[in-house]
Amino acid sequence: MSYVYLATAIIGEFLGTTFLKMSDGFTKLSFSTLALVAYGLCFFFLTKSLENLDLSLAYAVWSGIGIILATAVSVFYFKESINWLTLLGISLILIGVVIVNLFGTSH
Template identity: 55%
Template sequence: MSYIYLAFAIIGELIGTSMLKASDGFSKLFPTIGVLVSFTFCFFFLSLSLKTIPLNMAYAIWSGLGIIGTAAISILIWKESINTASIVGIIFILVGVTILNLFGPGH
């Protein structure tokens, strides 16, 4: 169940981060409310996941998948470009999350 909570936390983070972009520096009301609701949802479920998932592993997964998801959203929804260095950095993040999951605490 903890990994389901972590997945909800990641979804909340992706929505909240997208709403940050849409809020235009907190100058638009509804996207700003979306930021507050999404990040509250995100941190609530992240805290639930931490009851059984070690902090370092949960945070690595949460932030790693958040970075990858945010990069995908920025390309697909916001039509932002990505360069080779960004792609290499994202691959390194994926490798790091994989190593933590395979060899981190509890293994």
């Protein structure tokens, strides 16, 4: 169940970040409210996942996947450009998440 909570936290973080961009600096009330609600749910479910997962593992997965999803939405939805160094950095983050999952500490 902890991984379901973590996945839900990742979705909440992704939605919160997307709504934050759409809030235009908190000038659009509906998107600002959605961002705050999504982040609240995100942190609630991240906290629930930490009841049975190591912090290093949960945070690495949560932030790593969040960065990948945020980059994807920035490119495909907001039409922002990225360069090869950005892709390299994201690849290194992904490699780091895999290493933490394979060799990180366990209970």
